[in-house]
Amino acid sequence: MKHNPLSRRQFMAATTVAGVSVAGSARAISSPPLRIASSPAAGKPAILGGTPVRSESFPPWPVIAEIDEKNFLDSLRKKEWCRLYGSTTTRFEEKWAALLGARYATGVVNGTNALYAALNALEVGPGDEVILPSYTFVATVNAVVQQFALPVFLDTDIQTLQMDAQKLDSVITGNTRCILPVHLGGNVADMDAIKKVSTDRGIPVVEDACQAHFAEWRGRRVGALGDIGCFSFQASKILPCGEGGAIVTNREDLLNRFHAFQNNGRDRLTGTRYGYQYQGSNLRMTEFQAALLLAQLTRFEEQSQKREANARYLTELLSGIAGVQPAKMYEGCTRNTYYIFMARYDSGQFAGLTRAKFLQALQREGIPCGAGNYHLNEEPFLEKTLNSRAYRQIYSEDRLKRNREMNRCPVNKRLSEEGLFFSQTCLLGSKSDVGQIVEAISRIQKFAPEIGAT
Numbered sequence: 001m002k003h004n005p006l007s008r009r010q011f012m013a014a015t016t017v018a019g020v021s022v023a024g025s026a027r028a029i030s031s032p033p034l035r036i037a038s039s040p041a042a043g044k045p046a047i048l049g050g051t052p053v054r055s056e057s058f059p060p061w062p063v064i065a066e067i068d069e070k071n072f073l074d075s076l077r078k079k080e081w082c083r084l085y086g087s088t089t090t091r092f093e094e095k096w097a098a099l100l101g102a103r104y105a106t107g108v109v110n111g112t113n114a115l116y117a118a119l120n121a122l123e124v125g126p127g128d129e130v131i132l133p134s135y136t137f138v139a140t141v142n143a144v145v146q147q148f149a150l151p152v153f154l155d156t157d158i159q160t161l162q163m164d165a166q167k168l169d170s171v172i173t174g175n176t177r178c179i180l181p182v183h184l185g186g187n188v189a190d191m192d193a194i195k196k197v198s199t200d201r202g203i204p205v206v207e208d209a210c211q212a213h214f215a216e217w218r219g220r221r222v223g224a225l226g227d228i229g230c231f232s233f234q235a236s237k238i239l240p241c242g243e244g245g246a247i248v249t250n251r252e253d254l255l256n257r258f259h260a261f262q263n264n265g266r267d268r269l270t271g272t273r274y275g276y277q278y279q280g281s282n283l284r285m286t287e288f289q290a291a292l293l294l295a296q297l298t299r300f301e302e303q304s305q306k307r308e309a310n311a312r313y314l315t316e317l318l319s320g321i322a323g324v325q326p327a328k329m330y331e332g333c334t335r336n337t338y339y340i341f342m343a344r345y346d347s348g349q350f351a352g353l354t355r356a357k358f359l360q361a362l363q364r365e366g367i368p369c370g371a372g373n374y375h376l377n378e379e380p381f382l383e384k385t386l387n388s389r390a391y392r393q394i395y396s397e398d399r400l401k402r403n404r405e406m407n408r409c410p411v412n413k414r415l416s417e418e419g420l421f422f423s424q425t426c427l428l429g430s431k432s433d434v435g436q437i438v439e440a441i442s443r444i445q446k447f448a449p450e451i452g453a454t
């Protein structure tokens with residue numbers, strides 16, 4: 001993708017140093033007085049031959065300590081590898097539900113399959129439409145087309161980078177089966193507006209909370225606000241176990257369905273193997289995943305509080321720089337847990353320097369930053385899906401044509417050219433680390449015409 005100087009994987013790799021760090025180890029948290037760039041001493045940008053603002057990488061991710069090793073080895077040695085022969089996954093599920101203030105949680109292999117199982121539990125299928133944001137990770141839409149439903153992309157709110165819930169009413173049809181908001185970057189979608197439409201129209205909500213562990217809307221944790229919530233514990237996420245996911249609900253009828261679905265259709269309570277009542281797959285979380293998650297949970301709060309404090313500080317410092325605008329939060333968002341620090345770039349404030357060139361210059365200063373999401377609604381595989389044999393059997397020409405027409409998201413298209421994504425690890429260091437991000441940006445701004453000419 002020529003618009004993305006760093007692909008998502010490269011971005012993650014650039015911000016995650018392979019290796020092991022020990023939680024609570026004495027990584028010095030010194031905060032020398034900040035010298036932010038404005039001083040004339042601020043040197044030449046690295047891309048023009050100057051010395052980079054940073055030479056060290058940001059803190060490595062994930063973090064492990066003795067408890068992670070102990071939990072993992074316990075499962076290994078007891079030969080409790082599969083949840084059918086152990087109780088660690090069940091323990092994690094109980095804890096996860098309690099922490100979210102939800103009645104039920106089920107662990108699964110990953111976030112993608114959590115979404116898949118959630119839509120299956122709601123009987124989303126051929127002929128149905130699912131409303132989702134156009135600005136998200138591709139897994140959200142893959143879960144929809146896996147069910148042979150039609151994705152209906154909602155345009156983006158350029159201020160918050162979340163789905164523009166004010167436009168929900170305009171895309172609902174008689175076939176809308178589910179609203180699938182994403183809480184992008186640890187920030188929270190407008191749940192008041194989404195819940196109102198859901199209640200008024202009787203349409204269930206599945207929250208894709210894969211990036212928003214413990215983020216809150218009006219004091220309540222996301223993932224437990226809709227009919228079903230889905231989480232990812234993939235290695236880059238703020239609660240990681242390599243690969244992992246969870247499905248959360250307050251509704252027992254839905255729990256029965258998705259719990260059976262992840263376990264080859266076996267009944268949740270009886271484990272019955274004959275006389276299956278439910279269709280199923282095997283998406284079972286392993287005991288190793290659950291063991292690691294229980295360990296990772298012990299340090300989540302401490303890490304998150306640091307991230308949140310650093311994010312507030314970064315927001316404050318960036319208010320002094322025209323042209324890098326942090327994503328705003330809705331008034332109802334009472335906690336943003338910052339899987340990504342999202343911002344928008346205005347090249348007009350950088351002498352016309354393209355975002356690609358800006359990102360390159362930032363990289364050279366030792367600050368990893370990605371270009372964010374793209375216009376998912378225009379990804380080539382979607383057109384191929386609509387043209388596939390299955391879709392042509394299910395949907396009329398006319399219906400597919402209307403779907404294509406609905407899926408135009410002009411605001412998102414603009415945002416795709418402006419996004420800046422700083423990974424959460426940029427927020428796990430000291431205040432002076434955060435200061436360096438801004439120092440690098442203002443250096444680039446100062447020399448923008450020269451950089452543009454290279």
Ligand SMILES: *Cc1c(COP(=O)(O)O)cnc(C)c1O
Nearest residue numbers: 110111112137139210211232234
């Ligand atoms: C990570 C992610 C997923 C998928 O989770 P995996 O565990 O990687 O399968 C889905 N949706 C969003 C928004 C994500 O960020």
